[in-house]
Amino acid sequence: MKHRIISAFVFSLFISLSGKFISPSFGQDPAESPVLLTVGGKTIQRDELVYLISKSGPVDSSPGISREEFEENLDLFINYQLKVREAEAQGLDQTEEFRREFESFKETLIAPFLIRNSLEEGELRKAYSRMQEMVRASHILFQFPSNASTEDSLIVLKMALKVKGDIENGANINELAVQYSDDPSAQTNRGDLGYFTSLQMVQPFEDAAFNLQVGQVSDPVLTNFGYHIIQVQDRKPNPGQVQVSHILVRFEPNDSLQEANARRKIADIYTEIQKESTVWEDIVLNYSEDLASNQRGGILPWFGVGAMIPDFEMAAFSLSEIGEVSPPIRTQYGYHILRLEDKKPMASFEELEESIRSKILRDSRSRMIQSQVVAVQKARYGFKEEETSVSKLGQELNSVPKSEFNAQLESKGLNQSPLFSLKGKTYLANDLAEYMKDLEVRNTPKEGTFDFWYDRYVAHILSETEVQDISSSNKEYQMLTKEYRDGILLFSLMNKEVWQKGLMDSLGQEEYYRKNISNYQWKDRAEAFIVKVLDSGQLTSARNQLSNGGYNSSLIKAFEDNYRSNAPLAFQTQSGVFEYTDHPVLSKADMSKNYQEIQVDGQTYLIVIGQKFAAGPRKFEESRGLVIRDYQDYLENTLTQSLKTKYPVNVNNAVKEEAYLALNR
Template sequence: MTLRMVSAFLILFTIICPQAWDTYAQAQDATLMTVGGKDVSSDEFIYLLGKGNSTGTASSGVSREEFDENLDLFINYKLKVREAEALGLDESQEFKLEFDSFKESLKAPFLIKNTIEDGELRKAYSRMQEVVRASHILFQFPPNASADDSLIVLKMALKVKQEIQNGGDINALALEYSEDPSAKVNKGDLGYFTALQMVQPFEDAAFNLQAGQVSDPVLTSFGYHIIRVQDRQPNPGQVQVSHILVRVDENNPNSEDQARRKISDIYTEIQKPTTIWEDIVKNYSEDPATSQKGGLLPWFSVGNMIPEFEMAAFSLTEIGEVSPPVKTRYGYHILRLEEKKPIDSFEDMEDMIRSRILKDSRSTMIQAQVLAIQKARYGFEENEAIVDQLRSNLNTKPKSSFLGEIDRLGLEDAVLFTLQGKSYTSKDLLTYLADSEVVPRARGGTFDIWYDRYSGSLLAEAEEKDLEANNKEYSMLLKEYHDGILLFSLMNEEVWQKGLLDSLGQKSFFEQNIANYQWKDRVNSLVVQVLDSSKKDQAVAFLKDKSYSPALVEEFEASFQVPNPLAFKFNAGLLEIAENAALAKADLNQKYQELTVDGQTYLIVLGEKVAAGPKDFDETRGPVIRDYQEYLDQQLIANLKQKYPVKVNNSAKEEAFVAINQ
């Protein structure tokens, strides 16, 4: 699910509900309510409640209060979907394109191929026991490549392979020849990977090579590859590390040197036996996502991180071991090993492997079996005599000549096959060809390629219709995404964008709610936290006779912070007293003071105090926009309740409550 869809569904449910799909599947398909005269079923409500259980843990049930709160949220959700449909948002081209795109990914786990791919699952898991490090050189085809073009590319690939076998360095040759954009950075070195991380032909070739061996040209959808396996190792499984990041600003010519010095100082500090890792991370790491939680990153396996970071992580062997500084494109890192674990069992990984295979090019390997089942299930009967006649006449001819040849043969109205009792003729095939702009990459005669593509598309369509009509889980999932996209579109138009762009409305809302946008007592101040006590006396000597001013802050930063980035941490400006732990303990009548708060030493220089009072609009624009959007949402719901009366079927409501708590 995309971030856009997640945003839409977070609007709907804020309570994690205890029941999953099995509860929904047992529920009665009753009308729970009507929204503006349109029926809404109980099963949709129960299904979405089940989707809210993100914990995957069992629970004893849902309270009445939680049930009623979620029902209210569901009513608001359906009101918005009802309005979006009334506005015709589901008829827009943008909606149709987005929904069709979702359908393609949603239907995959439900298709016939899901039941016949166990062999591919087992092979993929077997390969996952190893990781392979390989380098490659990619030779791409020119646009609309002819057979002669393909042959030229193949000959070039063979020539470069020969250079490698004659002692040439594949990484140097990748810089010279490879058309993979990443080769400019990695010289063709792909690092370590395992099964399902490369396209299938590339994976097959790599896993069939021993270390040091070079492949023949390997054809994939990207072009021809020459592959050299550098190493093969048992899969190390998964690793969890924490890290410290010091970023490099590419636009600042001094940033690289400053970052290198800072990471070196941090690494030196870590070696001290009294150093606490979490404190170092909190004080110095520039990764906002992890700095407040000890730098901890999620578990990852080979192929999931950039190579430099990954190799450093997997090279750590002892829990608590710390790496030297590691340079990546994000900056400098120091890693600490938290935990390692082996590759999961097949049973634990089966669903993930199946999902990956369904979305991978290797799914074409089992397509023949899928077609056979589809043909049997949906009554596909081929007119073999007509198909054979067209095959013999058209397989060697370009697609553009099909119309003339079929007309010459007098077969325009000839039946090619029947599907679910409906006949499909040569004329139907020609119509399909006229609407098909993308040339399929497949081997075989021209007619065979297009005939298989055409009949396959109809069989896939028949299976999809069968799913929508007879697979309730799939139909509910489609409805969830259909309504979710509509919800997002309506909220974007009526709440989010409106609240963001309506400057007059923002200011009016601000003025009407000024009591919510107030400063507490503030003071102009420089608050310095001493991190290195050996540098404290110098700072005290500099600050104790000074008065607060912006110039003082700049001078302190230049004289103390920049030369000693690990010694001090400071905050300066017009600060709210109650919101700053040091200021809250300070004597506001003293211009300079030193105090200890929660074991930390602070040096404080105070200036003019400013009493509590209202904020200027520009000082609180962000919170105002957020609150204004919330207000618009509440107004939208109130208006929709007037526009579309909601009538709840109390009997169905009680049945739903009982079903959820079974």
């Protein structure tokens, strides 16, 4: 069993922002955690240590943590707290930069705890579940006339109900679509929408279609387009995605002679394709009239259900073997011959999650989720609307422009009118006016002025209330935000006192180098040109070039230029000054010879040895990178030791034991 050790200087800056973790025994309203230790008088609770060690998790499947690992983690935790304490003492938590960064983190961290997150997750899962299936449906659209009255809407609804009855009595929906549908495409597709899956239709249409069995007819379904009558023709599993290449011969849809010529041409092409000697790419290049794809073998991007016109899509998905060619098919663009290039199953939820989320947030589901969020928030926080007052305000102020809203509110003596109460506080019309003051909207709201801004204000206050509730009562969120707060402070302190100082303090670097020069020593070194032979047929030529020349830059350049031009895969080379005692190849060589051939792990190496250098100290310039790294470590250790003196640490051993036991339950 081996646990990851919690970081000594950044617990939280490089972990996931998802918040999807399981903390040990943190409830919504926890009892106050006992104090584990004090750092310069500042108390640190037991649960913080337990939380951080639990988040680091075991690297294997063994549960719990050993005593030795626990003590090591506790030491690192104390050092971490000392640095946070010093960062606070230096006022790093009061800077504008810190506040801006921390607020940005908080907005991200709270998202998984919000009501919206769980509702959104439910919609994501529902959409993905529906995406496992594809539905083929026909529909008839009944649109409302412009500026339709209630009476007009009822007439449209009655017509939709009549047509539904006709279909249920045996009439063909596709024939009726040509006669009745206000969807312009019905004249060509006869109301047949082909196959589609989730998130490819507006939500009410999708909900209705996925709730119908094959052959079943829907009641009139209201969308922004009008009323729809829907009949499902087929349902089957989603086949995933395909990639096809195609040949296209175009014709004008209303030109029968041109179409007849195109039909004969595509038939001749199809006959030619059947010959064994035919190269598909050549046929595409010579005959396909799709200029966007004929230069690359007719290949089209990957697509899934609902992405192409139905006839093309059905032909593509009917191909089962890679390389299989379809008979000619007709679409509105012309005649096609398709070849299957590849296919793949539907991706996992994790792969599609962000794409699904993006689509949901762009359609009506987003508004539906927001309505549900508001409803749950109202129930949870005891929202009570002052209905009489709100109704009167709507009557008086809905026709008032936003620019005159506040003045009208005061002149009518309505600014103290109650709107609603929430968690014991009553909100007034004056509060709404204050909220509206600095906000603008792009388009004039369809609702009245008061109704529009009142709904936005209610949602705003409910959202603020939820955030305050989570911040004050959710221990898991409190732990997470503290972790990030302290992580930012820790980073700021380390950057100031260690990293930047170690990088920029050239005098300090040189002094550290002089005091620790024994750490920066070369072992015995030698100039060497090492040639690994990959093609034994080139060995004699290489030997002739290298065996008598001695080590020099001209020899190396000439050899490398020659083999890269004439036999680029014959050799691998490296040259320079090497510490040879530990080198995997040079350690096997006779360093007294200027040229030699040796075998290492079954590989032949040609080696040219040049000048040798005895062991000795590195120059500062040769060691600068190592010195900076070591100097920064020295600065950190010095800082930690000074902080232990500045901020005395007292550990409550009884609570320490409780923490150990909590990690081994």
